[in-house]
Amino acid sequence: MVQSSVTSLPACQNLCASTPGCQAIEWVPNNGVGSQCFTFTSSAVPTISASGINHYICSGTTAVTSTSGCSWTTYTNLQLFGGMVQSSVTSLPACQNLCTSTPGCQAIEWVPNNGVGSQCFTFTSSAVPTISASGINHYICSGTTAVTSTPGCSWTTYTNLQMFGGVVQPSVTSLPACQNLCASTPGCQAIEWVPNNGVGSQCFTFTSSAVPTISASGINHYICSGCSWTTYTNLQLFGGMVQSSVTSLPACQNLCASTPGCQAIEWVPNNGVGSQCFTFTSSAVPTISASGINHYICSGTTAVTSTSDFILSTIS
Missing domain, CATH: 3.50.4.10 (Hepatocyte Growth Factor)
Incomplete structure (x- = not known):
């Protein structure tokens, strides 16, 4: 409006x-x-x-x-x-x-x-x-900036290589800021840093972890491995799979980070039958209020099916 x-x-x-x-x-x-x-x-x-x-x-x-x-x-x-x-x-x-x-x-x-x-x-x-x-x-x-890393992004650098299909982030002015933006963005799996693109340095974010193959002098492509967790407090999403053998939040996050296709988890500290871990193959943002339940979305190469860039504050 x-x-x-x-x-x-x-x-x-x-x-x-x-x-x-x-x-x-x-x-x-x-x-x-x-x-x-x-x-x-x-x-x-x-x-x-x-x-x-x-x-x-x-x-x-x-x-x-x-x-x-x-x-x-x-x-x-x-x-x-x-x-x-x-x-x-x-x-x-x-x-x-x-x-x-x-x-x-x-x-x-x-x-x-x-x-x-x-x-x-x-x-x-x-x-x-x-x-x-x-x-x-x-x-x-x-508000709460609840971005934690377990274990976080480990960046693999591809020097003088680029990939098409990234989203330019015009407000980002440095490589560390570009990496931090990706690490805190659900679904982001890679970045590209162009130190001088005619209009100044530029940051591009990607929802794909594909290895770049296009030669481009001076351009570096970085792929994030592992999970950087974005926390949604007191919110839940339906459709998760209960992992009955998991007994702690870190174990729940580690299970997701090591499971191909897993993009999010939900930790229920007491669900009538004790604490429970749920895993999700979707990076959808939870919208259902649920006191005491936290939803965590993974960004990094584990989240392989996300199709949109989500920037926490500004989306350009």
Whole structure:
């Protein structure tokens, strides 16, 4: 739904975060009639390519179908000391994405022009800023960034080789950020880093673990093996297979990581018959509220049947 009164990306995000049932927004910087904000009651992952348009899925108290990300509270013209400058970050969405994928990060500050150009600062504190600073905005993340690795991504590098079919991630500005994005994205199995593509360095993500065969000087392709687990707290999905011999969450995750076709698990700490492990061959995001039950989606080469890229905060 178009929100004609909204004139900025932060205002669009704030509107969604404060609207019951809103789960996503889309920001169109110039749509013929000027920039536009669209709100969505669905957390479905977008699949239609659209240059310059970014789609944002909210996680936090408004969007109960995802717990891996941030609902951003904006403090306009206010700043906090003690942040760490992120010199490789060149846009507000990229700054937010970096924080979302960084354990312990709770807030960011965006300085549109700090004498040396725009700057991104990240914070490990959720303290409310109190220092007046014209033009500087402070953003505090609410929600839980629950991305853990067991054992995580082990990257196999294919030097000077590329593969077609990747999705460009325009907000990502470094190889580590590109790898972190993939590791925290359900269904992502590989990335490609192009250090200079005419328009600057670029990050591409892939839902396939196929080995690249196309020679391309300077381009490196990285395939993730193992599982990086994205956690959906108090949510479940039907259709899993109970694994009666498994008695702990780590054992449940390890079983899935070593089972071809397994893409997710569900851990039920007490199901009347004791704790239970369920495995899934689907990477669908759970939507059914279930107190005490956690659903974990694997990203990496174990998840071989996913067909869409899911970026936790911003989908371009």
